Amino acid sequence: MTDQIDDYVKRPLRYQNIDGLGELGIGIIWTGLTLLQLLKETAPSGSIWHGKTTFVVCATALLFVVLYGQKALKKRITYPRTGYVKYRDTGTGAWRIVAGLLTAVVVALAVVFVSQRFALPSFKVMVIALGSAGWGLLYALLTRLEAAWRWVVLLVLIVAPPAVATLPLDSLWRDHLPFALLGLIFMVSGAISLALYLRRNPPPEQVAE
Helix, strand or coil, rough: CCCHHHHHHHHHHCCCCCCCCHHHHHHHHHHHHHHHHHHHHCCCCCCCCCCCHHHHHHHHHHHHHHHHHHHHHHHHHHHHHHHHCCCCCCCHHHHHHHHHHHHHHHHHHHHHHHHHHHHCCCHHHHHHHHHHHHHHHHHHHHHCCCHHHHHHHHHHHHHHHHHHHHCCCCCCCCHHHHHHHHHHHHHHHHCCCCCCCCHHHHCCCCCCC
């Protein structure tokens, strides 16, 4: 009985990203914006894709589709399975957030140190590493790091983008690939979360009239 009450109390804390749609949305938006920027920079000067107007229109459409798509999917997937619970931060699990932040900072500083040690383009790597640490903190806040596999995702999220930035790639790809990778990691994590959610929360049985 105590476990059941404890699970009920913690339910609002989990509900914010219970279905992984938040992670998926961030991943789609981040990857989409990066690809649009890459397309803008590589398209011929006379192409419609080279203009800023096209980028703004496509970016706005992407945001609109993702935000309203999330709302529709939650209405059709999340609410019928687990009901609607307004999110309220009760302060539980704060140690996970702090631990995630410390991990992000330590790993980011380690990546910067390695890049300087081997005379890599340290400024860009440092910017990407610190950015990855910031997205790692957002990931920790969003997911609460409630499962062991999320710690693996957090480490990949922090390490992979700056590591890619040190590869001997063309400058165009080296500047964009780390950011696309950030979005891809969020999408993979969101897909895992959604798959686990659907498996653990089957749709309610239809009551025959």
